[in-house]
Amino acid sequence: MIQNKNILLGVSGGIAAYKACALTSKLTQEGADVKVIMTENAARFVSPLTFQALSRNPVHIDTFDEKDPAKVAHIDLADWADMTILAPATANLIGKLAGGIADDMLTTVLLATQSSVYIAPAMNVHMYAHPSVMENMKRLDAWGYHFIEPGDGYLACGYVGKGRLEEPESIIETVEQHQSTQAELSGKKVLISAGPTQERIDPVRFFTNHSSGKMGFxxxxxxxxxxxxxxxxxxxxxxxxxxxxxxxxDVVSAAEMYEAMHDHFPSSDIVIKAAAVADYRPKQTFDEKMKKQSGNWHVEMERTQDILQSLGERKAHQFVAGFAAETTSPVEYGLNKLNKKNLDAIIINDVAAEGAGFAGDTNAVTYVNKAEDTKEITLRSKQEIAKEILLSISRDMKDEPK
Structure with a gap:
C-alpha cells in the first residue's frame, strides 16, 4: 500500500522530529516517493539537509520559495500527494489545522490537499490531555482526518505518560492497514436513508422524532x-x-422517502435504512392553520408504508440492512425485525443507553447478520461505528454463497 505512492511528510517543531528522519528512510525503502515539508521550528531540531539526503527530494519550508515559475509550489505539492503524514504533529499544528490557519508552507499545503491526512501527535502528557487539544482533535476526526495515537512512556520533558510519537514502523503499519480498506467497497452502489421524517398536520404543525441524521450521514x-x-x-x-x-x-415525509428509496433500490448493491421514519401520520390534514379551540383536539393517525419491509420483500441481489432503535429488550426486538422483514443484517441500537442516543456524536450498536452471528461494536464515534458496520457488511457479502 506504500510502494509507488507519493507521500508528503509534514514535520513540525517538536523534539520527536528526530523520529521523522527514520520514518522518511523507512517510507523510501518501502518504495514511496517522499517529499518533506518542515516548519521553521522543526528545522531548529533537525537539519533540512538530513531529510533531503534521506528522501532524495528537496525539502520545503518557505511558502514564498517558488522554484518553478510555472507552478504555485504549495498547490503543486497538495495535488501531487497520494497521502499526507504529519509526524510529529504538535499541539500548535493541530490547533492551526482545526482553526483553518494557513500561515506557513505546511499549513497552507494542508488546507489545499485532497489526499488522506494521517496525524501522529507528539507532546507533553498534560498538553495532550488539555481540553483545547482534545477538542481540536475531535473536530479534525469529524472532518475525516486520521489519527495515529501517541504511545505511553518516558517523554523528553521528563514526564511519563501518553504523548510519545508512535514508532515509525507502527505509523507505517497503521497507514497501510487504513489504505487497505480504502477500496473495500469500490464498484459498489450504496443506498442509505438518514434523519427523521415530518408528517404534516397543517401549514405550521407536523409530527416528527428526535433523529438528527448523524448516524446515516x-x-x-x-x-x-x-x-x-x-x-x-x-x-x-x-x-x-x-x-x-x-x-x-432530500425528502420530508415518509411517503416521499418511500418513493425515493424505491427509485434508487434496483441499481443498488447495499441498502442501509438508518432513517427514523414515522410509523404513523395524520389521517386528515389541513390547508390552513388550525385555530386553537376550547377542549381537546383529537388527531386520528394512520399507518405509513413500511419502507424496510417493502425493500426486504423486493430484494434480489441487494444486501439490505436496517436499524432497530429500541429502549427495552433491544436484541429480542432486533432479531424479530431481522427475520420478519427478510433482512441480511440488523443494527441494534439501544437508544436508552448512555452515549448512544439520537443527537450525540457517539453510539454503541450490536450488528447481527441473517445467520445470527453477532458483533458488539462498543461506544465510540459514529464515524467509527459506521466504518465497522460497513466492513461487517462487506465481509458478510464476501461470505455469501455464489
Missing part, C-alpha cells in the same frame, strides 16, 4: 471513503455531507 461518508458510489436519502436535517461525491436526495 456517517454511514454515507464512510461508504464513500471506502470507494462506494453513494446515494443518501435524507429527511429534514441541519447536516451537510462532507464528501462531495455523495448524491443527496
Amino acid at each position: 456517517a454511514l454515507a461518508e464512510e461508504a464513500a471513503n471506502l470507494g462506494a458510489e453513494v446515494v443518501l436519502v435524507t429527511g429534514p436535517v441541519s447536516l451537510e455531507a462532507r464528501n462531495s461525491q455523495i448524491k443527496r436526495v
Whole structure:
C-alpha cells in the first residue's frame, strides 16, 4: 500500500522530529516517493539537509520559495500527494489545522490537499490531555482526518505518560492497514436513508422524532471513503455531507422517502435504512392553520408504508440492512425485525443507553447478520461505528454463497 505512492511528510517543531528522519528512510525503502515539508521550528531540531539526503527530494519550508515559475509550489505539492503524514504533529499544528490557519508552507499545503491526512501527535502528557487539544482533535476526526495515537512512556520533558510519537514502523503499519480498506467497497452502489421524517398536520404543525441524521450521514461518508458510489436519502436535517461525491436526495415525509428509496433500490448493491421514519401520520390534514379551540383536539393517525419491509420483500441481489432503535429488550426486538422483514443484517441500537442516543456524536450498536452471528461494536464515534458496520457488511457479502 506504500510502494509507488507519493507521500508528503509534514514535520513540525517538536523534539520527536528526530523520529521523522527514520520514518522518511523507512517510507523510501518501502518504495514511496517522499517529499518533506518542515516548519521553521522543526528545522531548529533537525537539519533540512538530513531529510533531503534521506528522501532524495528537496525539502520545503518557505511558502514564498517558488522554484518553478510555472507552478504555485504549495498547490503543486497538495495535488501531487497520494497521502499526507504529519509526524510529529504538535499541539500548535493541530490547533492551526482545526482553526483553518494557513500561515506557513505546511499549513497552507494542508488546507489545499485532497489526499488522506494521517496525524501522529507528539507532546507533553498534560498538553495532550488539555481540553483545547482534545477538542481540536475531535473536530479534525469529524472532518475525516486520521489519527495515529501517541504511545505511553518516558517523554523528553521528563514526564511519563501518553504523548510519545508512535514508532515509525507502527505509523507505517497503521497507514497501510487504513489504505487497505480504502477500496473495500469500490464498484459498489450504496443506498442509505438518514434523519427523521415530518408528517404534516397543517401549514405550521407536523409530527416528527428526535433523529438528527448523524448516524446515516456517517454511514454515507464512510461508504464513500471506502470507494462506494453513494446515494443518501435524507429527511429534514441541519447536516451537510462532507464528501462531495455523495448524491443527496432530500425528502420530508415518509411517503416521499418511500418513493425515493424505491427509485434508487434496483441499481443498488447495499441498502442501509438508518432513517427514523414515522410509523404513523395524520389521517386528515389541513390547508390552513388550525385555530386553537376550547377542549381537546383529537388527531386520528394512520399507518405509513413500511419502507424496510417493502425493500426486504423486493430484494434480489441487494444486501439490505436496517436499524432497530429500541429502549427495552433491544436484541429480542432486533432479531424479530431481522427475520420478519427478510433482512441480511440488523443494527441494534439501544437508544436508552448512555452515549448512544439520537443527537450525540457517539453510539454503541450490536450488528447481527441473517445467520445470527453477532458483533458488539462498543461506544465510540459514529464515524467509527459506521466504518465497522460497513466492513461487517462487506465481509458478510464476501461470505455469501455464489
